[in-house]
Amino acid sequence: MTGRDAERSGAGPINGVEHVLDVRKLSKVYGAGETAVHALRDVDLTVRRGEYVAVIGQSGSGKSTLLNMLGCLDAPTSGRYLLEGLDVAYLDERQQAVLRNRQIGFVFQAFNLIPRTTALANVELPLVYAGVGRRVRRDRAMAALALVGLQGREDHRPNQLSGGQQQRVAVARALVTGPALLLADEPTGNLDSRSTADALALFDRLHASGRTIVLITHDDEVAARAERVVVVSDGRLSETARR
Amino acid sequence: MSVVEIVRFAVRGLVANRLRSLLTMLGIIIGIAAVILLTALGNGASQYIQGQIAGLGANxxxxxxxxxxxxxxxxxxxxxxxxxxxxxxxxxxxxxxxxxxxxxxxxxxxxxxxxxxxxxxxxxxxxxxxxxxxxxxxxxxxxxxxxxxxxxxxxxxxxxxxxxxxxxxxxxxxxxxxxxxxxxxxxxxxxxxxxxxxxxxxxxxxxxxxxxxxxxxxxxxxxxxxxxxxxxxxxxxxxxxxxxxxxxxxxxxxxxxxxxxxxARQLADVLDDTLGAFTLLLAAIAAISLVVGGIGITNIMLVSVTERTREIGIRKALGAPPSAILGQFLVESIILSVVGGMLGVAVGYAGTLVPLGDFRPVVLPSAVVAAVAVSAAIGIFFGAYPARRAARLRPIEALRRE
Structure with a gap:
């Protein structure tokens, strides 16, 4: 068993790394000079393995910017970001792609499934980029779909699924590579109340099984399900009471 | 990530837009068919005149x-x-x-x-x-x-x-x-x-x-x-x-x-030179239509990249390396041009079956080989720019696009 496979199992610290996320004095500035916008100012954040953290804040508070940094979709202006003990700043574009593929699972507000492509093919996609063989890929994608309660729907295309079902496909896709970190950006933003309840129950189950989850929301009820809530306001971070 | 997967993604992308793919190919089909047909015409005319000169008495x-x-x-x-x-x-x-x-x-x-x-x-x-x-x-x-x-x-x-x-x-x-x-x-x-x-x-x-x-x-x-x-x-x-x-x-x-x-020998030489120049001229005109077809591929691939920016962003977020995105779009344009090239050879060959006046066009095998090779090269050359643009998209910008 290689070190990477061990990491994927998602249980226990590896190589003495206890924090999945370790962010120090992270800043992001858009533009320059007079018109510069400070989206994030000296943010410190650590997330332990198996933690379920909700990031809340008003629209424009910088919480989406923070999520993009954490997901390696955007580069910080200054500060340090360790993911599984690895300094992301030293990775090139290809290595960052590998990191996103292996260590991070994204769940977006708009689901972001590939159109005209079956649920199964959507869930298989990260495994294709990981170079997993066809049969193993299919088995793991089927297992991920079963985990989110979508067995029997693998041949449906996104436009044949409800919003709640599409979001569950997206969660299955995020989980299929066994990432260290599940990043969810307003996952319930486009869902009705019943689907929201289903999705939150799913996150609770994933948390109970030891997944590390960072969830961004503006909804206090959603945040209340998390173990820990951090508030982003005007680019600064503050902790609220732990549950 | 294997080549097979890249080709499969490319084929899926093309099949999703059947009509557009076909119309894009049409430019290459016409260009290649024109090259095949016009060189066949020149070749047929040359063979016809050679036959006529032989009738003059070679001695x-x-x-x-x-x-x-x-x-x-x-x-x-x-x-x-x-x-x-x-x-x-x-x-x-x-x-x-x-x-x-x-x-x-x-x-x-x-x-x-x-x-x-x-x-x-x-x-x-x-x-x-x-x-x-x-x-x-x-x-x-x-x-x-x-x-x-x-x-x-x-x-x-x-x-x-x-x-x-x-x-x-x-x-x-x-x-x-x-x-x-x-x-x-x-x-x-x-x-x-x-x-x-x-x-x-x-x-x-x-x-x-x-x-x-x-x-x-x-x-x-x-x-x-x-x-x-x-x-x-x-x-x-x-x-x-x-x-x-x-x-x-x-x-x-x-x-x-x-x-x-x-x-007759001198006459044959002179006519051969003239016909050679004429055939070259025809082929050059046909080659221009090939270039136009190639630009059509660039155009459509650019449209396709813009249209699928969000999809590219999703793929990158899921861990697609730049090379996989580059490969997918490059293979799409190569498929367009090579399939178009082969259809063009078929159309051009069918065109030569129609006799014109006294002589029949004769397809040059070398023109067929060159046409297919050139169409593959067109796919790479004219597909490279859109594919590079797709591969270089920043994931965050690609995802923001609606």
Whole structure:
């Protein structure tokens, strides 16, 4: 068993790394000079393995910017970001792609499934980029779909699924590579109340099984399900009471 | 991530937009079909003309008088029977099989009810093999006819048709050439269109003595027709002719010659060069349409990249490395151009099955190979820019796009 496979199992610290996320004095500035916008100012954040953290804040508070940094979709202006003990700043574009593929699972507000492509093919996609063989890929994608309660729907295309079902496909896709970190950006933003309840129950189950989850929301009820809530306001971070 | 997966993504992307993919291919299909068809046309025309020249008689050499350039300081000497005798000398010209003096004029030929214009060719019996003229009906004139200066004549097929009706056999009838009566002793086999310098179907042939005696007078010759011993000996025969005539006409500089040596071989070379240039021109025009087709691919791929920016962003968020995105879009454009190229070859080949006039286009195998290779190159060249743009998209910007 290689070190990477061990990491994927998602249980226990590896190589003495206890924090999945370790962010120090992270800043992001858009533009320059007079018109510069400070989206994030000296943010410190650590997330332990198996933690379920909700990031809340008003629209424009910088919480989406923070999520993009954490997901390696955007580069910080200054500060340090360790993911599984690895300094992301030293990775090139290809290595960052590998990191996103292996260590991070994204769940977006708009689901972001590939159109005209079956649920199964959507869930298989990260495994294709990981170079997993066809049969193993299919088995793991089927297992991920079963985990989110979508067995029997693998041949449906996104436009044949409800919003709640599409979001569950997206969660299955995020989980299929066994990432260290599940990043969810307003996952319930486009869902009705019943689907929201289903999705939150799913996150609770994933948390109970030891997944590390960072969830961004503006909804206090959603945040209340998390173990820990951090508030982003005007680019600064503050902790609220732990549950 | 394997090549198979990249190809599968590319095919999926193309099939999702069937109509657009087909229309994009159309540019390449038309370009490649045009290249195949036009080079086939040039090739077919070349083969047709080669066949026609072979009909001229591959061993035949024609000597014509020529006005020398002014720098020569002389008006030149005419071709004479003395030249004919010198050329017929087996010592000086061992590669020459026969030499036929020709006295030629244009004249009206009259058969009583009807008349027509024809070229009257007066020569000796060696002219028939020398100029590759076949007898249709009747007989050729003989050396005895020439010595006696008998006014006998053979009519080209067109002349016979004009005077006596289509397919008629006028042997035994009389015609008046510029008012001088000649006995028709035969007709020439139809030679077909455009054989070299003049159309033999519109000629009438008579002994040179009769033509000179009653029509042109015993002066200079219009031309001399020489037959080489063999096709291989033709070049040697030409150089022997040049050296004999240069000596007799007192010529030191080949540029100042007062005569001109024409052969089927030279004619074939000249026509081949001309046709080669013509075919090249056609292919160049077709190549322009290929470039236009290639730009069409760039255009559509750019549209496709813009349209699928969000999809590219999703793929990147899921861990697609830049090389996988580059590969997917590059393979899409290569598939477009190569499939388009193969369809173009099929369309072009189908087009060559339609006969055009006297000749049929002949597809050049090398053009087919080149067309497919070029279309693959077009896919890579014209697909590279859009694919690079897709691969370089920042994931965050790609995801923000709605």
């Amino acid at each position: 035949s050499i024609t000597i014509l008088p020529r006005q020398p350039p002014e720098s020569a300081g002389t008006s030149g000497r005419p071709l004479t029977t003395g030249d004919v005798r010198a050329l017929a000398d087996p010592q000086g010209a061992p590669d020459v099989a026969s030499v036929s003096p020709v006295a030629q004029l244009s004249a009206s030929v009259d058969a009583g009810r009807s008349r027509t214009d024809a070229t009257v060719v007066g020569s000796t019996p060696t002219y028939f093999p020398g100029a590759n003229v076949q007898i249709g009906t009747g007989r050729a004139y003989t050396d005895a006819d020439v010595e006696a200066g008998r006014k006998v004549i053979l009519l080209g097929r067109t002349v016979a048709d004009d005077l006596f009706g289509v397919g008629s056999d006028p042997v035994g009838r009389d015609v008046l050439v510029r008012g001088v009566p000649f006995d028709v002793i035969g007709t020439l086999a139809p030679a077909g269109q455009g054989q070299g310098l003049s159309n033999p179907d519109e000629n009438v042939l008579a002994p040179i003595t009769a033509v000179q005696g009653s029509l042109t007078g015993f002066g200079d010759l219009s031309q001399i027709v020489v037959q080489a011993r063999s096709t291989e000996a033709q070049a040697a025969a030409e150089s022997e002719i040049n050296s004999i005539l240069d000596r007799r006409h007192g010529i030191e500089e080949p540029d100042n010659r007062d005569y001109q040596v024409l052969s």
